[in-house]
Amino acid sequence: MSRPDREARVRQLLEQTPPPVPPDLHADVVRRGDRLVRRRTAARRMLWLLLFAASVAFLVWALTARPWVEPPSETTPPLTGW
Amino acid sequence: MRSRQASQGARRAREFEAFVAGAAGRLLHAATLLTAEAPGDNPRARRLLTLALAHTYASWNRLRGEDPYDRTRQYLATRFARDAWHRYGGLGRARPQPGSPLARLSPQERLILVLRLYEGVAEEQTAALLGLSTERVRAICNRATTTLLHPPRGPAPAVVGAKVAPS
Numbered sequence: 001m002s003r004p005d006r007e008a009r010v011r012q013l014l015e016q017t018p019p020p021v022p023p024d025l026h027a028d029v030v031r032r033g034d035r036l037v038r039r040r041t042a043a044r045r046m047l048w049l050l051l052f053a054a055s056v057a058f059l060v061w062a063l064t065a066r067p068w069v070e071p072p073s074e075t076t077p078p079l080t081g082w
Numbered sequence: 083m084r085s086r087q088a089s090q091g092a093r094r095a096r097e098f099e100a101f102v103a104g105a106a107g108r109l110l111h112a113a114t115l116l117t118a119e120a121p122g123d124n125p126r127a128r129r130l131l132t133l134a135l136a137h138t139y140a141s142w143n144r145l146r147g148e149d150p151y152d153r154t155r156q157y158l159a160t161r162f163a164r165d166a167w168h169r170y171g172g173l174g175r176a177r178p179q180p181g182s183p184l185a186r187l188s189p190q191e192r193l194i195l196v197l198r199l200y201e202g203v204a205e206e207q208t209a210a211l212l213g214l215s216t217e218r219v220r221a222i223c224n225r226a227t228t229t230l231l232h233p234p235r236g237p238a239p240a241v242v243g244a245k246v247a248p249s
């Protein structure tokens with residue numbers, strides 16, 4: 001038996017008895033899909049919020065600590081007997 | 083502005099409903115073949131299809147001309163491959179159900195057979211989707227065809243230990 005022949009027979013075998021589609025499939029899908037969308041939106045919102053909070057925290061820290069200012073020297077010997 | 087958004091949403095909802103009405107029958111048949119369940123009693127196939135369609139629904143606005151059927155089928159296939167890997171990976175095969183013509187095949191053989199012959203996906207695309215080489219897909223398809231047309235004698239689970247490759 002040649003290959004196209006066998007494939008045709010397998011196709012016939014696969015095509016038998018399609019299962020009945022449940023009537024509430026669309027409602028189920030929409031419910032799940034809406035939940036998925038809501039969850040994705042919430043996750044995105046959380047991430048943006050986190051990013052915003054992190055940048056605010058960094059800004060506040062930078063303005064209070066001023067890491068770019070050269071620290072005052074602590075190694076100069078005291079000036080005595082002058 | 084708000085009313086336009088609402089009307090667009092309603093149009094999309096109608097489009098999606100039409101898509102489900104048109105595609106659900108064929109996709110459910112494919113899913114039932116994948117899970118090797120009887121046509122009348124297919125809870126796993128229904129679950130798989132609901133998940134796949136829900137994903138298509140969630141990305142319905144971002145399809146941008148992509149074929150939603152193709153997208154759903156892809157999700158169905160990859161999801162089934164992943165589930166099969168987790169479910170049967172180390173535990174051998176599931177109990178074959180007598181209602182399905184594919185009961186004596188392994189999950190991977192069913193997946194490739196359904197994609198190639200029932201859905202008519204090209205060999206290269208199947209290979210790319212599952213992360214296998216084209217030759218391997220062809221070999222598995224041939225083996226599955228042979229098993230299906232010339233069933234080995236004896237009890238059905240003759241290929242114990244057949245494993246699903248990670249996809």
